[in-house]
Amino acid sequence: MDTNAFPGTQETLTRGAGTLEPLLRVDNVTHTYGSGPDAHTALKGLSFEIFPQEFVSIVGPSGAGKTTLLRTLSGLLAPTSGSVTIEGRPVTGVPEGMAMVFQDYSRSLLPWLTIEKNVAFPLTKDSGTAAERRALIDESLEVVGLGGLNNRYPWQLSGGMQQRVAIARALAYRPRLLLMDEPFASLDAQTRADLEDLVLSLRQRYGVTVLFVTHDIDESVYLADRVLVLSKAPARLVENIEVRLPEPRDQISTKEDETFVQLRGHVARLIRSGGEPVDAAQAR
Numbered sequence: 001m002d003t004n005a006f007p008g009t010q011e012t013l014t015r016g017a018g019t020l021e022p023l024l025r026v027d028n029v030t031h032t033y034g035s036g037p038d039a040h041t042a043l044k045g046l047s048f049e050i051f052p053q054e055f056v057s058i059v060g061p062s063g064a065g066k067t068t069l070l071r072t073l074s075g076l077l078a079p080t081s082g083s084v085t086i087e088g089r090p091v092t093g094v095p096e097g098m099a100m101v102f103q104d105y106s107r108s109l110l111p112w113l114t115i116e117k118n119v120a121f122p123l124t125k126d127s128g129t130a131a132e133r134r135a136l137i138d139e140s141l142e143v144v145g146l147g148g149l150n151n152r153y154p155w156q157l158s159g160g161m162q163q164r165v166a167i168a169r170a171l172a173y174r175p176r177l178l179l180m181d182e183p184f185a186s187l188d189a190q191t192r193a194d195l196e197d198l199v200l201s202l203r204q205r206y207g208v209t210v211l212f213v214t215h216d217i218d219e220s221v222y223l224a225d226r227v228l229v230l231s232k233a234p235a236r237l238v239e240n241i242e243v244r245l246p247e248p249r250d251q252i253s254t255k256e257d258e259t260f261v262q263l264r265g266h267v268a269r270l271i272r273s274g275g276e277p278v279d280a281a282q283a284r
């Protein structure tokens with residue numbers, strides 16, 4: 001299998017000859033909640049880099065520390081040790097140019113605001129003149145397939161449409177880095193597939209860098225250029241897997257591709273082993 005594996009190491013992952021500057025660098029990050037006998041280490045010595053315009057999935061066992069990791073990347077949680085930098089600058093608060101989309105769209109949208117006011121919410125005068133902001137809102141709603149629904153309220157939309165609004169809101173901000181935390185986990189299979197393809201098309205259109213946390217192994221491989229597999233808690237990096245599948249991806253033919261089938265099996269075994277080398281776990 002054509003993977004770039006670093007089993008059991010905490011080395012920084014680099015791409016190619018390392019000539020490209022990373023957008024995001026996570027360097028030896030550890031996070032421990034609490035102290036004394038109640039202390040719980042969620043992340044342990046994590047290091048990796050994400051390069052501009054990459055689409056990187058993160059998978060790992062339940063409770064591994066994926067949300068903790070996203071919180072440290074978005075400046076909501078200071079790591080106990082190690083550092084996170086974006087474009088070389090340390091992350092100390094929510095970084096400029098970063099947007100997040102969460103699983104729970106019903107809590108991330110404001111029910112008393114119309115769709116367009118929800119999308120406008122994070123925009124400030126720095127996003128342009130009133131006319132430019134208006135254009136950003138309209139274009140964002142258009143590209144997620146909600147053009148013309150500006151004056152509806154979130155509660156008048158299906159779950160999939162509400163998540164489209166959350167994506168439009170992130171896009172209107174024109175982020176350089178989009179963090180997505182299991183964004184499609186509560187949607188039915190068909191809606192999920194539609195939104196996966198929507199995210200791929202938006203990534204293509206806007207060149208945004210995406211870090212996508214998911215429990216779904218097929219989704220992690222289908223969407224990404226690379227999959228980072230985390231161990232069970234405390235989360236370490238188990239493997240960095242390059243996904244070399246034909247573009248554009250297609251929900252049927254990509255998933256029939258022999259490489260896809262092998263990669264999904266490989267990721268599943270890694271997760272089942274909890275981060276131990278797959279051969280050792282299989283031997284039991």
Ligand SMILES: Nc1ncnc2c1ncn2[C@@H]1O[C@H](COP(=O)(O)OP(=O)(O)OP(=O)(O)O)[C@@H](O)[C@H]1O
Nearest residue numbers: 033034040042061062063064065066067068069233
């Ligand atoms: N505020 C907190 N205080 C103490 N422990 C916490 C806190 N938040 C998370 N944890 C613990 O840290 C570990 C990692 O949690 P986290 O939510 O990051 O995992 P996850 O991989 O996102 O989980 P899941 O796959 O179930 O979504 C868990 O054991 C969790 O109980």
